Amino acid sequence: MPTFDRTIIIAGAAGQGLVTVGELLSKLLTRAGYEVFATQYYMSRIRGGQNSFRIRISDMPQFASADECDILFAFDQDAVAQHFEMLHESGTVILSDKLNAMNKQCVSIPFDTLASKPLYENVVALGVLCALLGLDRSLPEQLLSERFTPKGEKVVTDNIETLGGAYDWSLNFTDKCSQLPKMHMHPERILINGNTSIALGAMAAGVKFCSFYPMTPGSSVAQTLINHSQEMGIVVEQVEDEIAALNMALGASYAGAASIVPTSGGGFALMTEAVSLSGIMEQPIVVVIAQRPGPATGMPTRTEQGDLLFAMFGGHGEFPRIILTPSTVEECFEMGHRAIRCAEQYQSPVIILTDQFLADGLQSLETYDLHDLPEVAQPDYSDTHSEGYKRYLLTDDGISPRRIPGYGKSIVLADSHAHNERGNITEDRQLRNVMVEKMLLKESCIRKDVLPPRYFGNENADKLLICWGSVEGAVREAAAEMTERGENVAVLSFSQVWPLNVEQFLPYLENAKERVCIEGNSNAQFAWLLKGLTCVPIQKIVSRYDGRPLTAGYIIRKMYEE
Missing domain, CATH: 3.40.50.970 (Thiamin diphosphate (ThDP)-binding fold, Pyr/PP domains)
Structure with missing residues (x-):
């Protein structure tokens, strides 16, 4: 379990630069050694509307958005109103001194004083956040220098001076926010x-x-x-x-x-x-x-x-x-x-x-390790027996030698019609059957290479939470909270949904007393697929289809709705 878990929401209208602030802060936190998971919520417009950039900070990796936030940085009044209920009871609103914090604990920023012109308001915001979180001032200075050096020394100097003024001003309000524990620096992380x-x-x-x-x-x-x-x-x-x-x-x-x-x-x-x-x-x-x-x-x-x-x-x-x-x-x-x-x-x-x-x-x-990646199959660049080359040669596994046109005398045919082994069009009914079966023979090879689903939890769990794709993080977090409450819960997560090898996961389904499928759609599409393949019933569905991602809190609420 993490020793700390904080969420910052930076919100405002499109065009106010909240993504710039969010991305810069996320990079700083990553370099400072924190585990960062950030998500963007944005409307389909260039300016206006209401967007947000949400940063979750911890000492352990997180894979889903939190249900509450500790800091709300509001660029406009609508941002305060829309995210007011997400703010933790001890949370802080950071906003312009011209906006209303709606009776919440706040830090009101005098942008007119700290920013020599509106262009620098994002730098002010970055400086305020870094100071209140307890980040060393040299981190944002270095990042701004990297970002603006191509624009010249004066631009770099002006930005760093603005940052410094905002940082120093904010040190008077560190009691309004709980500073982050110090971590070991990891400048090489991405x-x-x-x-x-x-x-x-x-x-x-x-x-x-x-x-x-x-x-x-x-x-x-x-x-x-x-x-x-x-x-x-x-x-x-x-x-x-x-x-x-x-x-x-x-x-x-x-x-x-x-x-x-x-x-x-x-x-x-x-x-x-x-x-x-x-x-x-x-x-x-x-x-x-x-x-x-x-x-x-x-x-x-x-x-x-x-x-x-x-x-x-x-x-x-x-x-x-x-x-x-x-x-x-x-x-x-x-x-x-x-x-x-x-x-x-x-x-x-x-x-x-x-x-x-x-x-x-x-x-x-961490940067990706390329050394242990499996080799990728290459086309057959040889030209041996070119006159007898058959692009769709019948083989034991259905995979034919694939040559490339222009690499010798082999004629490489390709067409949208039914064809024979060479690739010539055919309507012969027996040959049609042979070639279809040849093509489908590859499925047996593919099934042997299917990624098995990941299983998290007690093998004899009473309740099995089933998911696929990006919702795994929220589902695992929900399962952890349910386990803390004394429930016997496990998670079965699929990173390949077709084809499936039922033998890889059928025992997990059969052993669970209750199976719950959690998906980001309205029709429980994966639950339908699993039931059709295994004939094992899914007792409960948790769906979300309002355009927002699943969270642990949402899953737990829906789990116990009648």
Whole structure:
């Protein structure tokens, strides 16, 4: 259990710079040795509305948002009103001296005095927070110097002077906030979000092509690849629509480039024909679906887990596919690598099903270790027996030798039609059966490689909490609180939802007296899938589909509602 656990909410209207303050503070805390988990809540607009940046700070890793906050930094009056009930009874509101703290303990900042112009108000906010939390002044000074050095010495000096004035002023109010315990410095640690982590994992696996049409919250996968495209030799193409995105990526894959396509549910809706094309071509491809509430535009900047069944069944015809559902920012890296590896090995589409909560969520981590990553299968670049080469050769495991056009005299055929071993179009009924069975034979290999679900808790637990993807952190936290109350609770968490190997988890389901499935959708999609595969009943469903992430408090409240 952590020795301390604090949450800061920085809230205000879009355009007020709260994300800048939140990201800078999160980086400082990470360097100072704290475990940081930060989430963004933002509306679909450039200015106005009400957004928030929530930072959870502890001495142990946290993977979910808290239900209460200890500090509310409000940039406007609406921020005070909207987050008032989340503030702990001993919490503090930090706000401008022109705003009303609504009778809460507060620190009122004279921005007109501390900031020589409105541009520096964010630096004032950073200085105040660092002083009240007990962070050494040199930490924000160093970070501001790094950030503004490209803009010249005067800009650096002005920012550091503003920071210092705000920091010194705030030392008069340290009694209003409980300072953080000192930790060992870890300047080498990183602060990273889920989408960036997926992109880095894909790069570690050798991704060489990305095509995309911008769609929140998936676009930052492509942006990360763009940022590293020169050094890593990656081609990134923003195309005219999602139909073009996946079809172009299939072309790149056919030419030998490991390819990835980030999108959201609405974009994937346009890609389903191309998903089927990858199936019959047996062409490796990775699609990242960063889920948001639908249908249609829905709530484009909020979170949900509503696309599970769509990801499973999107596309016509029968063909193997793999669906991975990372649960943490760190696991996003593993899934980015695994997705490319599985796509290349099994010559099939692989879908990474994440969501806005995890895509935008920031976590402090050690740098990734690349030494023990499994090797990624490479195409057959040889040209032996080129005249007899068969792209869809019948093999014991259904995986055919995949050559690349242009690397010799081998003719590498690809088509959207039913075909024979060479790739020539056919309508022969017996051959059709043989080739379908050959393609589906790969499923037996894929099932042997399925990630088993993680089990946390007593093997003979009375109550089993079942989840998948990003809700694991909240579910584990809820289970820990229930255990402290004397309940016998365990958690079963899935990072791969298709295909499933029932033998890996059926005993856990059968041994539990009560099974509870916890999901971020309204129809309990994973519970439906589990019941269909195992015939084991799920006694209770805890759902959330208001666009907000699940928390431990929400889960526990819903668990005991009649």
